[in-house]
Amino acid sequence: MAYENELHLAQLAVQRATLLTRRVYAAKSKGTLSKSDASPVTIGDFGAQALIIAAIKHAFPSDEVVGEEDADDLRTNEALRSQIWELVQEATLDDAEAEAVLGGPIKDVDGMLTALDAGRSAGGAKGRIWALDPIDGTKGFLRGGQYAVCLALMVDGEVVVGVLGCPNLPVDDKERLDTSIGADQTDAEGKGVLFSAVLGHGATSRPLTRGALAEGTTIKMKPLEDITQATFCESVEAGHSSHGDQAAIAGKLGITKESVRMDSQAKYASIARGAGDLYLRLPISKTYQEKIWDHAAGVVIVGEAGGTVTDAWGKKLDFSIGRTLSGNKGVVAAPKAIHPEVLKVVIEVLSSK
Ligand SMILES: Nc1ncnc2c1ncn2[C@@H]1O[C@H](COP(=O)(O)O)[C@@H](OP(=O)(O)O)[C@H]1O
Ligand SMILES: [Mg+2]
Numbered sequence: 001m002a003y004e005n006e007l008h009l010a011q012l013a014v015q016r017a018t019l020l021t022r023r024v025y026a027a028k029s030k031g032t033l034s035k036s037d038a039s040p041v042t043i044g045d046f047g048a049q050a051l052i053i054a055a056i057k058h059a060f061p062s063d064e065v066v067g068e069e070d071a072d073d074l075r076t077n078e079a080l081r082s083q084i085w086e087l088v089q090e091a092t093l094d095d096a097e098a099e100a101v102l103g104g105p106i107k108d109v110d111g112m113l114t115a116l117d118a119g120r121s122a123g124g125a126k127g128r129i130w131a132l133d134p135i136d137g138t139k140g141f142l143r144g145g146q147y148a149v150c151l152a153l154m155v156d157g158e159v160v161v162g163v164l165g166c167p168n169l170p171v172d173d174k175e176r177l178d179t180s181i182g183a184d185q186t187d188a189e190g191k192g193v194l195f196s197a198v199l200g201h202g203a204t205s206r207p208l209t210r211g212a213l214a215e216g217t218t219i220k221m222k223p224l225e226d227i228t229q230a231t232f233c234e235s236v237e238a239g240h241s242s243h244g245d246q247a248a249i250a251g252k253l254g255i256t257k258e259s260v261r262m263d264s265q266a267k268y269a270s271i272a273r274g275a276g277d278l279y280l281r282l283p284i285s286k287t288y289q290e291k292i293w294d295h296a297a298g299v300v301i302v303g304e305a306g307g308t309v310t311d312a313w314g315k316k317l318d319f320s321i322g323r324t325l326s327g328n329k330g331v332v333a334a335p336k337a338i339h340p341e342v343l344k345v346v347i348e349v350l351s352s353k
Contacts, residue, residue, distance in 0.1 A: 003153065003161050003198050005059070010151050010163040011196055011213055012098045013055040017048035018149040018165030018192065018208060020091040021135055025144070038080050041138050045069055046080075046116065047087045048134035048149055050106065054115040056130055058103025063153075066323050067119020067132040068293055074113060085109050094211035123292060125157040125320035133293035137264025139237055144168075146266040152296030157320025160199045162297030166266045167192035171207045173275040195219070195269045195301050203304035205273055221306045221335045222274035227342075228254035232278040233267040241330070245282040245349055252345045268298025271333060272305035278342060281331035282312055282350070289324035295331065308339040312346050 001007075021044040027033040028040040049069045056063055074081040088106055093099055106112050121129055130153050137147035149165035171193055192208035196216070204216035224230055232250055235241045246259065260276055270276045279302075299309045299317055310316060312330030321327055334342045 001198060001201050006153050006161050007163070007196060007198050009055060009059045009101060010153065010161055011194060012093065012102055013052045014149050014151050014163045014165040015098075015194055015208060015213070016055075016091055016093050016102060017051045017134065018167050018194070019093075019210060020044065020047045020051060020087055021141070021147070021149060022167045022192070023091070024087065025141065029144075038077075038083070039142075041135055041141050042073075043080070043084060043087070044141065045134045046074060046084045047091065049119060049132060050084070050088055050112045050115045051091055052132055052134065052149075052151060053118050054106045054111065055102040057115060057118060059101070060128065063128045063130060064121035064123075065119045065130045065132055066121045066123045066292060067116075068134060068291070069116060070120055071113040071116035074116065081109065081113075085112055088112055098212060123154075123319075123322040127156065129154045131159075131293045131296040131319070133265075133291075136294060137262075137266065140168075140263025140266075143263075145236070146262040146264050148264040148266050148269070150265050150293060150297045152293075152300065154292075154296065154319050157318070158199070159296045159300045159319055162195075162197050162300035164195040164265050164269050164297050164301060165192070165208060166195065166264075166269050167208060169193045169266055169269065173270075173273045193269070195272065195297075197301040197304035199300055199304070201304070203272055203301045205269075219273040219305050221272060221302070222277055224277050224335055224338055227338055228256065230255050230277040230338075231257050231260055232280055233260045233262060233270060233276045234280055235267075236261045236263050239284060241281040242284050245353075246280045248349050249280060249282070249342075249345050252349065253342065265294065265298040268295075268302050268309075268333065272298075272302045272307065277335065279331065279333040280346070282346070283330045289326045290328065290331070291324055292319050292322075295319075295325065299333075302333050306336055307333055308336050309333040310339070310343065312350060314343050314347070 311328035
């Protein structure tokens with residue numbers, strides 16, 4: 001299979017980083033996250049980004065990375081730096097072979113800062129560039145709801161590999177599509193899902209483990225014969241997409257079920273495995289540019305599960321321009337067969353404003 005080594009590296013790197021974020025959340029819940037006064041999401045973000053970029057640079061030294069964070073804050077904040085260094089050192093997988101693929105633990109603090117700073121790529125249309133969101137769904141992470149550790153590889157501007165670590169999604173998609181997982185979250189095994197896809201080779205999901213990767217299962221979007229029966233997903237945050245426009249679109253499509261609101265790219269993952277049908281993200285702000293790391297992994301996973309993802313005007317999301325999707329507005333994700341029908345209504349609603 002194409003990109004087999006990249007996929008394996010990405011899966012293990014996301015797995016290791018996701019476990020770190022879960023440990024941070026558990027420590028926050030227990031009140032033991034006291035060393036610096038930084039927010040738990042900042043701590044998780046830095047730790048996860050350092051781990052993932054160190055692994056990428058070990059396996060593919062000349063690849064670039066577009067990451068959300070850099071090391072500036074850590075260079076000036078000693079307490080935060082040492083807290084994150086401690087976490088990063090402890091974040092090893094229970095599997096020597098997996099650790100060897102990742103290059104083992106980061107060697108020293110400088111190595112951690114260098115890894116963080118390697119996320120400054122400007123992106124673009126040429127070469128191999130990874131897009132990384134160490135904690136997507138900041139608000140979800142803080143409320144004990146959905147968040148995702150997101151990593152994608154783009155080659156010449158096209159997303160070819162995508163991996164999402166969703167530690168608070170139920171392993172069994174027959175369980176509730178829920179946003180309120182609760183503050184009892186621990187870093188124990190038995191919760192969470194790792195999603196992945198390679199362009200042209202399908203999408204899979206597997207339970208999140210602490211050691212070797214669990215066996216993957218192919219995922220497919222739900223065949224939807226009657227659009228009025230659809231479940232649509234949207235952001236929790238009203239500032240990130242227009243709940244009003246999305247309700248108007250659902251109404252025009254004859255959808256009567258309430259929307260499922262969840263943070264992060266867990267929305268892409270959920271519809272890809274058929275726990276939901278549509279994802280609508282209609283812009284609120286005229287000027288906001290969506291970030292590539294908020295979409296790259298989710299888009300290839302939905303595409304490989306039988307979906308189509310475009311922006312709100314039907315344009316393909318263009319990851320080749322830089323760190324943002326400056327050529328696009330909004331997101332419409334749906335099963336291939338019904339995407340045109342959904343898009344028609346999206347354009348009607350946007351045009352009538
Ligand atoms: N005005 C805006 N419109 C759309 N997205 C926005 C936004 N402001 C922030 N975001 C992005 O929305 C992401 C979360 O999306 P969602 O609402 O689907 O959970 C955030 O990622 P982070 O949480 O990683 O910062 C952030 O990048
Ligand atoms: Mg994000």
